[in-house]
Amino acid sequence: MNASNSKKEHLMDMNKKEIWINNTLNSIDSIEQVPVSDNLAFRLDHIYKSSQVVVYRIQPKVRWAIAAALTTLFLINVYTLSKTLKRENSEKAVFANEYFSYMNSI
Amino acid sequence: MSETEFIHLLRRRDEQAFQQLIVEQRSRVFNTCFNILQSIEDGEDVCQDVFIEIFQSISKFKGDSQLSTWIYRIAITKSLEFLRKKNRKKRFGFFQSLTGQGDYELNQPANFDHPGIQLENKELSRILFAAIEKLPERQKVAFLLNKTENLSYSEIAEVLEISVSSVESLLFRAKQGLQKILNTYYENNFK
Numbered sequence: 001m002n003a004s005n006s007k008k009e010h011l012m013d014m015n016k017k018e019i020w021i022n023n024t025l026n027s028i029d030s031i032e033q034v035p036v037s038d039n040l041a042f043r044l045d046h047i048y049k050s051s052q053v054v055v056y057r058i059q060p061k062v063r064w065a066i067a068a069a070l071t072t073l074f075l076i077n078v079y080t081l082s083k084t085l086k087r088e089n090s091e092k093a094v095f096a097n098e099y100f101s102y103m104n105s106i
Numbered sequence: 107m108s109e110t111e112f113i114h115l116l117r118r119r120d121e122q123a124f125q126q127l128i129v130e131q132r133s134r135v136f137n138t139c140f141n142i143l144q145s146i147e148d149g150e151d152v153c154q155d156v157f158i159e160i161f162q163s164i165s166k167f168k169g170d171s172q173l174s175t176w177i178y179r180i181a182i183t184k185s186l187e188f189l190r191k192k193n194r195k196k197r198f199g200f201f202q203s204l205t206g207q208g209d210y211e212l213n214q215p216a217n218f219d220h221p222g223i224q225l226e227n228k229e230l231s232r233i234l235f236a237a238i239e240k241l242p243e244r245q246k247v248a249f250l251l252n253k254t255e256n257l258s259y260s261e262i263a264e265v266l267e268i269s270v271s272s273v274e275s276l277l278f279r280a281k282q283g284l285q286k287i288l289n290t291y292y293e294n295n296f297k
Contacts, residue, residue, distance in 0.1 A: 013297075017289070017292050017296075020288075020292055020296070021285055021288045021289060021292065023230055024230045024231075024233055024234050024237075024288055025234065025281070025284060025285070025288070027223070027227040027230035027231040027234050028220075028223065028227070028231050028234060028235075028253050028254060029253065030224060030227075031220065031222045031223055031231075031253070031254050032222035032223075033133055033134075033137050033222060034136070034137055034140060034146075034220075034221050034222045035133070036132050036133055036136050037146075037150070039150070040132070040136060040150045040153060040154070041132070043150070043154050044128045044132055044153070044154065044157055045125070045128065047124075047128070047154070047157050047158055047161060048121055048124050048125065048161070
């Protein structure tokens with residue numbers, strides 16, 4: 001008698017728990033959409049204006065001037081470098097010449 | 107106006123088209139973000155980020171899906187990124203998940219009061235939202251899209267770029283997980 005009673009209670013408990021779980025799972029079934037606040041609507045309306053990319057157009061004349069200046073700078077660098085290398089080479093040659101002529105005289 | 111024409115206008119950065127897009131999509135985007143993040147402030151911030159992203163990357167939209175699907179994807183990605191950043195700070199929770207403890211524990215339901223829930227369901231939904239928080243990301247998103255956005259399985263599949271059977275599996279596992287969490291909560295609080 002006691003065993004059957006406790007079994008019944010256990011079944012009732014299980015039933016109660018399952019009903020509660022199901023009710024909880026279904027508690028958001030009739031959920032409604034939350035309206036957008038005025039604050040958010042205002043923020044969204046201003047995205048377009050704040051996201052506009054400002055394009056600064058450079059005039060063709062200025063573009064050519066920049067290109068010419070950069071090219072001149074590059075050419076000056078190349079010229080100076082080649083001059084320096086040439087001078088270093090001739091100095092070395094003179095030194096070697098003097099050294100070997102000295103050695104020959106000895 | 108067809109969707110292709112509308113997208114063309116958006117790509118040309120037409121102001122009217124963009125304002126129309128905002129008016130048509132803002133409620134859906136905000137509610138998606140809000141339901142994932144469970145906070146109005148965070149939902150609003152992420153919603154704004156979503157529209158900025160749409161504005162900046164509309165030229166990259168290939169048109170291989172519907173515009174609304176693409177927007178859903180951005181909203182979900184942004185919300186999950188936000189959540190990940192937020193959760194990185196909760197180191198204790200991370201260690202708990204590493205040790206496997208507390209996976210099905212729901213000691214206290216979150217204090218999240220969803221304004222779109224009917225009064226008689228408020229208490230239960232609070233517990234359910236706290237349980238949803240415990241689900242893995244993809245299960246959570248699939249469950250919320252199905253329950254709160256009323257998206258069909260095929261629509262969810264398109265948004266998440268997976269097959270319908272994968273959606274079925276995700277939702278099945280999500281429900282199973284929720285049942286386990288709720289079961290533990292019931293045992294701890296009502297017995």
